[in-house]
Amino acid sequence: MDDRGDALKMKRHDVLGVPVDLATMSTTLHRAREMLAGDRPCLVVATNPEKVVAARRNPELARALREADLVIPDGIGVVLAARLAGHRDIARVPGSELMPELCALAAEDRHPVFLYGAKPEIVTKAARLLQQRYPGLEIAGTQHGYLESERMPELIEAINASGARMLFVGLGSPRQELWMVRYRDVLTGVRVCQGVGGTFDALCGHPRRAPALMRRMNLEWLYRLVTQPSRLHRQSALPLFAVRVLQDALSRTGRARRL
Secondary structure (H helix, E strand, O other): OOOOOHHHOOOEEEEOOEEEEOOOHHHHHHHHHHHHOOOOOEEEEEEOHHHHHHHHHOHHHHHHHHHOOEEEEOOHHHHHHHHHOOOOOOOOOOHHHHHHHHHHHHHHHOOOEEEEEOOHHHHHHHHHHHHHHOOOOOEEEEEOOOOOHHHHHHHHHHHHHHOOOEEEEEOOOOHHHHHHHHHHHHOOOOOEEEEOOOHHHHHOOOOOOOOHHHHHOOOHHHHHHHHOHHHHHHHOHHHHHHHHHHHHHHHHHHHHHHO
């Protein structure tokens, strides 16, 4: 059951049974402002073909995606799948681009932010770079991603005491989504909690993002594959995703013709 507040609802489409919101960067930022004005923590997660395939195999990840308040279309594959189903009001919203946009919003409106994840030197450097890029941005606190599970109550207490209104969680998937769902109800001051994967590392240039032209052509996945051959096993989900999306589209077409 979807119990998100009416003001925070966005149309959703299921891609092979995994939700994705019909969002653009503009509508996502509009929703973020609504979330910041609300009275509860709202979870923002990303989905892409790799995560769709993973969620079909991992019920806990699938549940976490369904329970999120906003599931942004991070990968071009899910955007094309939604458009193939007839939805035109959707565009790619990369999580690595959404986080800086939210930091700009936070600096403008004076919302403190907290960074959790990555190696100690990376999260510290990311905080410094963000403050340099967005003057006035208040980093309420940071915590590396290697904290022992028994110390998690200390982290929650630190986040709540910091006054952070935005929390960026960079633990990788599915760890970050499961963490966010587990602890959302004890985050007393946070209003926007985004899972950002490896964005802290990317901010520090590890690894470098694809050139702007490749990003505009939606070929960032190819750049990553060429520059990081170790991702090959992860990218193997792409052909499976494409085949199943096409099968689903053909099945819908066949049913429509019979009606």
